[in-house]
Amino acid sequence: MATRTAAQRREAERVAYDAYLAACPSRQVLDRISDKWVSLVLVALDKGPQRYSDLSRKIAGVSQKMLTQTLRTLERDGLLTRTVTPAVPVRVDYALTPLGESLLPVMRAIKEWAESHIEEVWAAQRRYDKASA
Amino acid sequence: MATRTAAQRREAERVAYDAYLAACPSRQVLDRISDKWVSLVLVALDKGPQRYSDLSRKIAGVSQKMLTQTLRTLERDGLLTRTVTPAVPVRVDYALTPLGESLLPVMRAIKEWAESHIEEVWAAQRRYDKASA
DNA sequence: GGAAGTACACACTTCAAGGTGCGTAAGGCA
């Protein structure tokens, strides 16, 4: 945000992207960040840079293919940086960019919502299934 | 939340759901709400109940199958209510439940993030593609 | 001189998400 000039901000407002429109590019961005692995990866980078192996250990159940793919996409979208250290076995660190950090609170909120409301969702499901049985 | 007793809250804290764990049910909830259509539907219900046709018009590009499916799942999960009015052609209204409203701020934030940061994402993509070319 | 660890790439395959098209009920209208 701080990297955006007032002119750029005005321009952005003028164009008025709207994710409700199918062809709007913001729809694509919304689609990309509306992803289980994206949110888990971003939140995992909350407390500073992490290595590839750290992430794959922390985010249980992710295949290395999906992790690599998710990381590449996030890097391309400017949400995180990839730093290769040519050590003995090569070492790769991933860290959030300012843009990634701007999305972090939202992602954290989603993850926390899921964790804290699961029982209410469960209760609702039981009620629904019972009623429609 | 108000529907939750202190005992239930304590229990929830004791169990400590963690979306990082693959088998944790909160992972499933996270997966379900990490969905383009879910966020668009919830935000569309921001300003009060909407009819099925309202939603399909507002959310451009959604197929009726996906819209119906999304609405059913959200109803089952207790995020919204479905009210059928047996009028001349049947009329169906969808409205947020308190649980759905608790998720609304997050969903709104996601949609707004996508709309307001798209140009930064684009710039990052151009930079990435140029560098790797 | 193998084995092991890191961070992948790539090919193959499967499975399910999602699009499309057709059918429906129940009246209102021309």
Add this chain to the structure above:
DNA sequence: TGCCTTACGCACCTTGAAGTGTGTACTTCC
């Protein structure tokens, strides 16, 4: 009489997402 609307259900089919398994480069350790 027959067509219109609303809000779907259902079956079919395509396509793409994602899992699995194997290969690799480089060095160090045993």
